[in-house]
Amino acid sequence: MTNGFDEMILNMTDTTPEPEDYTGEDGLLYCGKCHKPKEGYFPKETAAWLGRDRHPAECDCQRAEREEREAAEKQRSHLETVERLKRRGFTDPAMQGWTFENDNGKCPQMEHAHFYVENWETMKERNIGYLLWGGVGTGKSYFAGCIANALMEREIPVCMTNFALILGDLAASFEGRNEYISRLCSFPLLILDDFGMERGTEYGLEQVYNVIDSRYRSGRPLIVTTNLTLEDLQHPEDTAHARIYDRLIEMCSPVRFTGSNFRKATAQEKMGQLKKLMNRKESRL
Known part of the structure; x- marks a missing residue:
């Protein structure tokens, strides 16, 4: 048996x-x-x-x-x-649609986004990020979202958020502040969108510095989008801003976004479409 x-x-x-x-x-x-x-x-x-x-x-x-x-x-x-x-990784579900496949080809800087994804291992190893600066509506956030989506498609965790949300979370969980910041710094790539739009209170600036400094010490790359100019960042108004901006400039390679406001152009295009539809309806009456 x-x-x-x-x-x-x-x-x-x-x-x-x-x-x-x-x-x-x-x-x-x-x-x-x-x-x-x-x-x-x-x-x-x-x-x-x-x-x-x-x-x-x-x-x-x-x-x-x-x-x-x-x-x-x-x-x-x-x-x-x-x-x-x-x-x-995304604070807004709409960001999941910010991909290279959906790009309209109107942003001349998009080649830098492709380069970053294609050379991700080097960017990660050398702690190289981007400082995306320029006027409102020029495609900075979409650019960053394309990088985030492409890396997540490769199963690389990315967090794309902004300081308005971060400061709200920190205020809501004061006792867990260190753990919260540590979690942000654990992502292989952190993207801070619309930097400089948050309120510049003493508490807020201190927390902004804590997050950016912790990210700096983590040795992991950071991408930041901002409507501030490079001159604003290089010539801060006070010491509190200076130590934040110094960290950003040291960590991130600046990429300037120029050109027309895409959001304004989209709004004008939709208005034109609406007028055409209204004219067609009136001609049928």
Whole structure:
């Protein structure tokens, strides 16, 4: 009588034939579709121990089916991971649509975003970030969102948030402030959107400095978008701002955004479409 282990091994050696399968000249079962063996012979010592001489083998059909199942499972797992990263990493669900695929091609700086993603390992290793500065509506946030989405598609965690939300969270959980800042700094990439729009209170500036300084000491890259000019950052109004801006300039390579206000252009385009629709309706009356 075999023990439980031997019985398990024997069950593993069973091969279930399909109606089209056949036995070859070597005595093994062959697939009736790809004509490759579905069995193989054990070495003599193993055959003597198990009491049978053959074991299952993958034919080409079975291998293709297995690889297809594994690929589907891998893709399902990947999509679940990316969805989880985006839910966790974006403060606004709309940011999930800020991708290279959806880019309208009107932002001349977008090549820098592609470069950053393509060279992510170097950027991470050397702690290189971007300081995206320029006028309102010139595509800075979308640019940063493209980087975030592309990296998360590669299953790299990214957090894209802003100081208005950060300061609100810190005020709501004062006792857990250090843990909150540590969590922000744990992301391989942190993106701070609309920097400089938060209220410049003494408490607020202190927390802004704490977050940026903690990120600096973490040795991980930071991307910042701001409507401030590079001159504003290089010539701060006081010491409190100076120590914040110094950290940013040291960590982030400046990328200037110029050109027309995309949001204003989009609003004008929608207004034009509305006028056309109204004119068509009036002409039918």
